[in-house]
Amino acid sequence: MYVIHIGQRAEHRTTLAGVLQYLNDDRDGKAAPRVEDIAVRHVERGAIPVERLASGNFAVRPAGTRRAILSLILDEVDRFIVRVGGKILRPHEMSRAAWGAVVAAGRLAYFPAEAIDMSQADAGPLFQTVDLFEDQGDFDITDFICGEFFRRFGYGTNGPLYHPTAPPNCRHEVHVAYALMRGEKVRECIINTYRDNPHHARSELWMRPLIEVPALRGALSPSVLQALCQTMRSEKLEITTHNVGKLIAALRDVPRDGNYVHVDDALYAAGILPPRTMPTPKPLEGANAQPATKLAARIRTLICQRRYQEAVDRAGAEREAFNISQRELDRRLRAAVIERDGYGYEWPNRVALAVMERNIAVVLDIFDGPKDWNTESKRALRDEYGVDVLQCTSAERRRRLFDLCGFSLAEQAEWEAQAAISKARKRADRVVADAKSRAEGTTYRLETGQAMNGREYVDFCIAAGFSRLLDERRGSVTRYWIHDPVKRISRPLRAKDGTLDYARARLEQNASEAIA
Structure with missing residues (x-):
């Protein structure tokens, strides 16, 4: 038995690893005690010095060789924590503090300075002696501890697998959460640790429903349960003892490897999740509410048709690939309708007024480009004015646009010459400015x-x-x-x-x- 004194407060631990766990446990932002205020002693072996490492962690300095110290720590963990009554306990069968002591012992494989003064030779001071029965030669601490963990407990320093497809994890809350998910028996005192201290499981957001709603335990596969918790949390809906039966019934046909989309669809079909809402569209106002000419109306119609169809096709492809739920599909389709009906006449009127005013500079800027530029505006120009600038060469396209604005060939040549001079002047001005x-x-x-x-x-x-x-x-x-x-x-x-x-x-x- 070890007694830890911090100021006037005293704590008891059965293992030296438990002492390390207590001294270095997460204090939730509270200041660590001063090393001079800490005293540790074994009821039989006496006082054990405590040091503060450069990392900020506390370290103990028991007497003995490296192998002897580590063997003592592992023997205590084996005897008093892991192997109780001859049975090797799993992490969720131990208290959080007890498993923390096991982890603290395993941590010595990589941070041995927390229990051993690495600056001292193994023989140490005169009052330390070398065990004549120890193997002589280099002593690899990492190999020794990792080997002892596998030999004694059947798993490494990070603990056993908590799920067949997941890597080992030393966090106690993960093992408890998955045990509850599988429906295995977990002592109420262990569950209460996480019920009373939610911050211990702040990274496992789906653990809280398992603690508060026992009917969830063992009822769903890991992926389905996690998707359920994610869905309900995003909708700001709680899982309670009153609605858990309806939730489980709604998910009975979801495959074991079902994801967020499966769960969302099932809950939506059962009427548990509401349709996703859309903001009320604002009516068009001002100059952009009405078309300036028939050309503007035609341009808007073609643009809205194209954008609406693209949105519908994208949403349909996402749904077919099962990347979005039915609710999300419905929302995107409604959004496409709102966007189509809410598209104003700012661009169509700009184009229509440029054509009506025969503003050749703006007309060329809009229409004198490759056929995949401003396609709807070009199609509308063909439909309303009979001027085809899609199926022609670039020279023919340019001539047709000048003709649309009332320019003869001579006037076109004069305008282009002046435009070239102006363009060269602007380019020179940019060069000078740069x-x-x-x-x-x-x-x-x-x-x-x-x-x-x-x-x-x-x-x-x-x-x-x-x-x-x-x-x-x-x-x-x-x-x-x-x-x-x-x-x-x-x-x-x-x-x-x-x-x-x-x-x-x-x-x-x-x-x-x-x-x-």
């Missing part, structure tokens, strides 16, 4: 020591009469200069920082203005 922005992000220093950014530097040079760009290649490197042909002096520029591009753009701009 170069200017990059140049402003760097710093140049003149011979006088004055510092300025790259844009100010180029402007200063051009204002001072520098009017030519020079380049000089040295091996694989090209250097750039802005040159004053009168004074015959040059100043450096760089391509990477934007000063070269900005200087070139400024000089070209000055040349254009001089010609004009």
